[in-house]
Every structure is written in C-alpha cells, then in structure tokens.
Amino acid sequence: MFTTQFRHMSDKTINITFHEYSSLKELAPADKALAEAAIEAMQGAYAPYSHFHVGAAVRLSNGVVVKGANQENAAFPSGLCAERTAMFSAGANYPDKDMESIAIAGGVHGRLAKAPATPCGACRQVMAQYQTKAGKPMSVIMVGDGCIWKFDRVDDILPLIFDSI
Ligand code: THU
Numbered sequence: 001m002f003t004t005q006f007r008h009m010s011d012k013t014i015n016i017t018f019h020e021y022s023s024l025k026e027l028a029p030a031d032k033a034l035a036e037a038a039i040e041a042m043q044g045a046y047a048p049y050s051h052f053h054v055g056a057a058v059r060l061s062n063g064v065v066v067k068g069a070n071q072e073n074a075a076f077p078s079g080l081c082a083e084r085t086a087m088f089s090a091g092a093n094y095p096d097k098d099m100e101s102i103a104i105a106g107g108v109h110g111r112l113a114k115a116p117a118t119p120c121g122a123c124r125q126v127m128a129q130y131q132t133k134a135g136k137p138m139s140v141i142m143v144g145d146g147c148i149w150k151f152d153r154v155d156d157i158l159p160l161i162f163d164s165i
Contacts, residue, residue, distance in 0.1 A: 016156045021148040027141075030059065031101065031150065035143045037065050038103035038117075041082065042110055044069035054082035054106035054117060058090045060097040061134075066090040082106070083123035087130055098134035102127060103141040116142035116149045124158040132163060 024032050034057050041055030047070055054070040068086025072079040080088075083104055090099055107113035119127070119140070131138040137153035151157050 014159050016151075016159070018152075018156060019150040021150070022146055024143075024148065027148065027150070031103070031139075031141055034059050034065060034101055034103040035105070035141055035148060037067055038105040038141070038143055039112060041067035041069050041086070042105055042107070042112070045082070045110065046071045048072060049074075049076070051109050052106060053108075053110040054104065056082040056086040056105075057103045058086045058099050059101045060090060060094055061100055062094070062097050064094065064097070066093065081120060081123050083119050084126050087123075087126055091130065098136065099130045099138050100134075100136075101139040101141065103143055105143040107145075112143070112145045114145050114147065116144035116147055118142055119157070121158075124154065125162065127154045128158050128161045128163070 021027055024035050027035060037057035038055045041057055042053045045053035047053050049072050056068045058066045066086055066089050068082050068089055070082045071085060104117040104119055105112055106117035127138060131154045140151045140157055142149040155161060
C-alpha cells in the first residue's frame, strides 16, 4: 500500500496574460496593419466544404507582410489552414527573415466572426518552431469583430511547447 512517504504530488498553475482590445484602432500601428491584412487575406480562402474563411498575415523582421488563407481539398487532409499557408510561404520566400508577429481572422462565408479567430493546435506548433528559429518572441493577434486578443509570445497559447531542437 502507499504510505505518506510517496505523497509528493503538488498542484501547479499556469497563468497566461494577454491583451484584449475592442477596436482595431486601439492597436499599435504595425499590429493594426497586420490585423487588417489578416482580414483582407480572408478573401483568398478556398473553403468549398466548410465555408469558413480564414485569413492570416505574418510580419517579418524587414517589415514585409506575407498573407495566407485556408485552402481546402476534396481529400480533406490535403487542405491547409491559413496560418500555415502564410508561415510556410514566409519561410519559403524569406528564409533569412524572422517572423515577428502573426494575425488571424476568420468567419463563415467570409464574414468576420465576432469571436477572435483562435488557431488550431497544429498551427500553434508550427508558430512555436518559427519562434524558436527566430530566437525571439513571435506575437499572435487573434482578430474578431469588436474583440481582438494579442498574445506576446507563442508560449502563451501553447504552454509546455514541445521543442527537440
Ligand atoms: N482553419 C484555419 O485556416 N485555421 C485554423 O486555425 C483552424 C481552421 C480552417 C481549416 C478549414 O479550412 C476551415 O478552417 C474549417 O475548419
């Protein structure tokens, strides 16, 4: 039987701080521009199955903004989220530049949702690795209509990041 000498369990809490805005006008100019680029990028969505249009925009260390949108396919797993479309495009076209920030927007039939667009787990993992590659925080801006969340680093949306490199 267990005895008290094995009772070493203790509860831990992870706290996450993020910033909430009620209008794009409240964002710093570069973040506002990136959020607007993510909304624009929704127009590039190809979503004949889900009808959920997602746009993403990555800001690089040289100020260039790279956009992406979700691309669906009849063979469902062959499609790709907006965030990874943007990040892979940025990585492929600007391999020497750091990704400083990514903004995400989405909504049914291309109409921006009220709730901020929260990235899927696979996209968070990809963000984490580009952040590691850059060696400095990548902020994540989730855009909704009348509600915007900004997280200062990927760690804040993917605690206990897997990192083998
Ligand atoms: N989608 C994204 O583009 N990003 C996410 O973070 C979550 C989901 C896309 C995938 C699919 O085309 C559609 O949204 C519905 O799931």
